[in-house]
Amino acid sequence: MLINCVVYEDGTKLADIPVSEIREHISLPGCFVWVALQDATPEELDELQREFGLHPLAVEDARHGHQRPKVEEYGASLFVVLQLLESSGTADAVSRLGELNVFVGKNYLVSVRNHSERGFLEVRERCEREPGLLRNGPGFVLYALMDAVVDRYFPVIDAFEVELETIEQQIFTQGAARASIKRLYGLKQRLTVLKHAIAPLLEGAAKLHGGRVPQICLGSQEYFRDVVDHLDRINASIDAIRDTIATAIQVNLSMVTIEDGEVVKRLAAWASLFAVCTAFAGIWGMNFEHMPELKWRYGYAAALTLIAGTCGYLYYRFRKAGWL
Structure with a gap:
């Protein structure tokens, strides 16, 4: 389903346009088109592939879904896969897993959101409020999307920490050993899901601010470095929680022995x-x-x-x- 298709020129929104008019706008100097879709059909992906010249391998990955987070270069374009985790205030939120596929070129950005009801309207509003940064083109929009996705991981981490503190308080309760072990292992499994969403993305995002930076991202490297810093913090928190879970499991087993x-x-x-x-x-x-x-x-x-x-x-x- 097409959410919106907007053309921007020199950091300012020009108009919402139909997909059929994309080609004539991306040929204009200083213009780029931002297309957002939700649960796109194969026909919609095929149409956008023709309009923007998307790489067939990237389109195939977006069509099949269930990809690990990654940042791949296809010539002068980028294909980015992000996993979406939505927090409901509990650690069980990790089971609600979606995916965001982003195609980025010199004069276009296509975002395809799958299996997630929460959109990125606030990201578009943020970009439009900052025309000076939006002049950097699709590279800055890519940063804004990645930053929004990464920011959604923090409430999930907080939910994990709250859940772990609750379990730790029950470890020394007599007769609660079996229930505590079950909850600890469940928490560890859900934490592994988050780890699989963070670790590959951390590796991929590092390519966008250091070394040979893709041409699309020039001018936004320091912003991508901020995303990497956030991912580093989350990754460190995951490792700390995993260590605490391992310790809690050992303590719980010791309590069972006692x-x-x-x-x-x-x-x-x-x-x-x-x-x-x-x-x-x-x-x-x-x-x-x-x-x-x-x-x-x-x-x-x-x-x-x-x-x-x-x-x-x-x-x-x-x-x-x-x-x-």
């Missing part, structure tokens, strides 16, 4: 009490003719008293030692 040890101690203590009763009963239950105190009138009461007293003393000692 709880199992407490159970074993309780069982051993109760087994000892019953063993005393069994030992005394076994001794006095032997059917020998010459048993000590066999004919004693108070022998039964004395035996019960001795058994109860011994068990009581052992219970006291176990209780004092924390076994019961």
Whole structure:
């Protein structure tokens, strides 16, 4: 679905135009066209390929989707893939994964958003409010899109940190070990999704501000460096959260071991009490003719008293030692 198709000249918006008029505007000096689509159909991609001369391999990637983040050069044009993560205030937001494909040339930019309801209207408004920067052409628009996508990663990181803090507070709650392990592993899996969105993009974005910078991005290198700085911060936060999760898992497993040890101690203590009763009963239950105190009138009461007293003393000692 076509969202909008706008032509700009010297950093200023001229008009919204139909796709059929693209070719006559991109031939004008100082003009470039910015086309935005959502969940584009193969027919729409084919039409834009004819209008802008998009590279067929890039169009094929955009058509099939599910690409890893990357920045690829095709002659004088760029093809950029970004993964979209939308935060709903919880760490579960990572499961809501979309994709943004961007085709950039000297006098055009085509953005194709897939599987995401949240658009980039604020990016267009920002660019139009800064005509001095928009004079840099499609390169600056590419930066603005990348910056908006990267900024959306920060709330997801915050949600991860909040979720991890909540789990850490429950680790020392008795009986919560199984639930904590399950939540920690779920958090680790979702964090891996974010890592796969960040790491390749960090590598690709580094090409846009240092070394042999593509011609399209000349004049906007320092802005791309800002994007790389943000990606570095996010990547460092991901690594820190992963280390914390690993530590939390080890602590949780240690708590499980400690709880199992407490159970074993309780069982051993109760087994000892019953063993005393069994030992005394076994001794006095032997059917020998010459048993000590066999004919004693108070022998039964004395035996019960001795058994109860011994068990009581052992219970006291176990209780004092924390076994019961």
